Amino acid sequence: MTVLPQSHARRTERRKKRTPSSPSCQAEDEKCSEEAEAKPLVPLKPLSLNTVHVTSRLGLAGFMPTAALHLVASLAGLVPFSMGYAVAKMWSCAGGRLADSSSFRAGCYGFLYSAGIFPTVLHDQGGQLTPLLVANHVSYLDALILPLVLKLPKFLSMSSVKSWPLFGSLGEDLEYIWVDRGQKGSRGAALEAIQKHVNSWKVGERPLVIFPEGTTSNGQSLYPFKQGAFITGAPVRPVLLKYSGSWDPAFTEFLMTDDGERVEYTDGEWAMNFWANLFHSCTVLVCEPYHPSMEEKADPELYASNVRAFMLEKQKELELVCRSSSSTQMNRVLMEWRRRLQLQRHWNRLAATPSGTRLRFRQKVRPRRRTALMDEAKEQEQIDHRCDPVADPSA
16 A cells, blocks of 8 residues: 655545546646746756765775774874863963864864865965955865864854864854854845954955855856855955865765766765775965955855966866975976966967957067077176186186
8 A cells, every 4th residue: 555645645645536638637736836946946067066086895804904993093083183272261261262272273283184184275376465365165174174274264154163173163263253053044144244344354364265156066157156255345365275185075866986986975985985085185275365356346156256267277276286296396386387377378368359459569578588598698608708717817
């Protein structure tokens, strides 16, 4: 016997008493179809961003040995974290702030390294500090890495985190802004909290980190940005994070293995992969501030779209940089890449100018270049003359 929900059962019993050509049945069908058409469809996430590639799905045999070692190391990392947190709490009782405590940061880095997480940070020089930081969201590990590499900024977090052990008290101590997403009007409360932070923020104070995508992706691209971080019209500083270890910790709804099978990605399987891999390397690129134009301030949608396009360009740079092996090589590769981009844009602008303008530009540049080359040749000739014993009569 098939058991139906009460609402469906009553309707099914009524339908049994009617013929398919019954006017009342047809009217009810038309009403249901109109209601279905009137209900807005929720757009699905594209699978290209909502799927992460995993080389193989682990069993207990491949999980237990590495997980045991990982667990022991993480428990050892709790010792410096607890000591740093205790010292910072005593300092905060004396009037200081937990976010400004060097002992707390040292303890957090000790726990991060013991868990096998090793971030590399690259900074774009220039520009002033901004009240808002906008970052891409890839993994659960973002919540451990970004606060430390960004020097403990404020975060916009769900109010349910307040009840979590350890994380709730840490969020209170770090002055997180809590938003109850399950409550009606939560979006307005979040916008009000962002506006209040921007209005009260001063240079030198802690910025607020916002994930404008609103969800996690596999890090290959960016979802369309929500407008909450851009309604205020304040300048923002983009931050991009890229994981480069043997295992990709991106948390998506689906995973795909080498055999091409796409299956649901659960929290439990993600945790198994995390504990089964000892090292998790990543690179964080803190970009230069993005100052909106008057048009962008008046149109948050345009502002969000342009910042996303800017971050997509920076993400290409980050993909290239992550192929390097050391931080010194990363900086050199990044500088060389940007120099080539600058030259390419320069020649593209020249190609778009009229021929007469290009000719006048060459006439202005060539004498300077010729003079510089002549001076350089004279200097090199003098150096060769000093260093050559045959040309030196006193030798």
